[in-house]
Amino acid sequence: MVCQKQRLASLSWRGGGGARGGVRGASASKRVLRTRAGGLSFKKFGKILEEKAKADWNRVFEGTEKTRERLGVVDELLCYWNLDDSEDTLEELEDALIASDFGPGAALTLVDSLRDRIREGEIKDQGGLKKELKKNMVGILESASINSGSGELAMSGKGLSVILIVGVNGGGKTTTVGKLSNRFAKEGYKVTLAAGDTFRAAAKEQLEVWAERTGATVADYPADMEKPNPIEVLKHAAEQSVEAESDSSLLICDTSGRIHNNFKLMDEIEKCKKVLSEVKDGAPNETLLVLDSTTGLNMLNQAREFNDYIGITGLVLTKLDGTARGGAVIGVVQELGIPIKFIGVGETVDDLQPFNAEAFVDGILSS
Ligand SMILES: Nc1nc2c(ncn2[C@@H]2O[C@H](COP(=O)(O)OP(=O)(O)OP(=O)(O)O)[C@@H](O)[C@H]2O)c(=O)[nH]1
Ligand SMILES: [Mg+2]
Structure with a gap:
């Protein structure tokens, strides 16, 4: 949706536009709305958007089977x-x-x-x-x-945006980082990934694979860091991103999986969030909790704890394609009032859909 807005913002009137730019004999009513980039007629552009929306709807339908x-x-x-x-x-x-x-x-x-x-x-x-x-x-x-104001991600209008990804082990955090990287790189963002999972073996390498696939870069670890520690890693990545800040740069922070009732690990994630705000005012723009749909209603406890500790701004519902328990999220949204921002319907970079309540309900409760 962000993407759609940006594309629409880049639309311009061309042809027949006043004395100098006018197409001879063209009346105002025959003006053709074209995109700057592709020179597509508005009608054709509208059709492409319509087809894409239909394809997205179909993917949600397949994913919720x-x-x-x-x-x-x-x-x-x-x-x-x-x-x-x-x-x-x-x-x-x-x-x-x-x-x-x-x-x-x-x-x-x-x-x-x-x-x-x-x-x-x-x-x-x-x-x-x-x-x-x-x-x-x-x-x-x-x-x-x-x-909460909007179903979309609250990106900075200009400059650096920061997204923090949190959740329990194996829920699909790193995959979501990769999918988001793909999505925002396609929208023209310069994407950097922060390897805030310093716990699991080869977590940074896993992120590097996603970076390569999606045209992003992974921020270096601080040079003087003896033992990897997520707070230092995120701080350094945020500092690097602030230094290299461009009109539309995005830092997506991966973190280790943590059990929501392990207070030590929850303290750690609280510090991770705090350090981002210390480096950049207003960061993170979004703190997204990744919920594995296959866990069913257990996700409610996870969401409660993460929300109490660090304040969650949006949910990403993963693995919808592999579960019969997708309805659980309705209970989570009802109790906590946190919006679902995206759903994961597969393992590839394109298997992330912006959440659409109607498409989702149509998917789980067919006509
Ligand atoms: N079918 C399906 N599989 C998914 C989806 N998202 C993630 N996965 C798979 O879930 C598994 C775990 O994904 P990761 O992204 O590594 O999960 P994680 O939360 O980063 O895991 P840890 O870092 O170990 O806590 C991988 O096999 C992914 O391919 C999804 O939307 N659908
Ligand atoms: Mg991971």
Whole structure:
């Protein structure tokens, strides 16, 4: 979406534009809107955007296949639903949502809202019930984006932006760093990666592979550092980035996996975040918590702890393509009000999608 905005910002009116630039005989109504870079007509450009949006939608749909299969039980329930006997079905629906990792809070909210609509006579058939259920799920997911101001990443308008990536072991942090690097490099950012995972063997080498794939560079370790330590590594990377700051530079900081209830490691991540703000005012622009969708509702505890310690500005939901437990995130968003910024639907650089609540709900609860 950032990308779309930037592209639209670079659109310019050409042709027939006043006395000097005018195409002979062209009236104002025949002006053609073209992009500066590609010289594409606005119509064609619009079509490309439309096709891309459709392709992204399809990828989300494919990525959420397993969760959708599991939630197929909702359709089965609704088959037997009738207005006179709605209470039993609502109770079963609540159980089905809880069994699908939605969490008791989210399941109760969703079902209570349906009950109210039925009482008010607004829902009369299965179609209406499912439509309302989807609408309410989208409502929960979108309310977090609205409360936090935006569903996009809060990049600096000009100069250096910093993104800090945190999460438990093996959730997909480094892969997400690579995917984000790819995305922002394509948008014209000069991307540097900070190897803040100094714990796991070859973590820096893993990051170097992603840097090579995506045209980024990995910041050096401080020359005088005897034993790698993440706070020093991030500080040095931020200092280097500030020195080399250009109009659109981006530092993405990878960190070690840490269990959310290990206080020592949580103190460490707090210091990592603090040191970034000491080097650059307002950094990090985003602190993204990577949540592995396959962990189901366990992700709620992770999100609570990380948020309490360092304040999370956005969630990245990874491995959606390999799980039936994607619905769990609705409970997380409902309780913590943190927006989902991206979803991971595979292991390659392109398998990161900006989060779209409607596409996601359509994916997990097919029509
Ligand atoms: N299917 C799928 N696999 C993913 C996705 N994201 C990451 N993975 C895989 O998950 C595994 C762990 O990914 P990493 O990026 O190394 O995870 P990490 O959080 O950096 O791990 P640690 O640094 O050890 O804590 C790798 O095999 C990735 O390819 C995703 O969206 N879908
Ligand atoms: Mg890693």
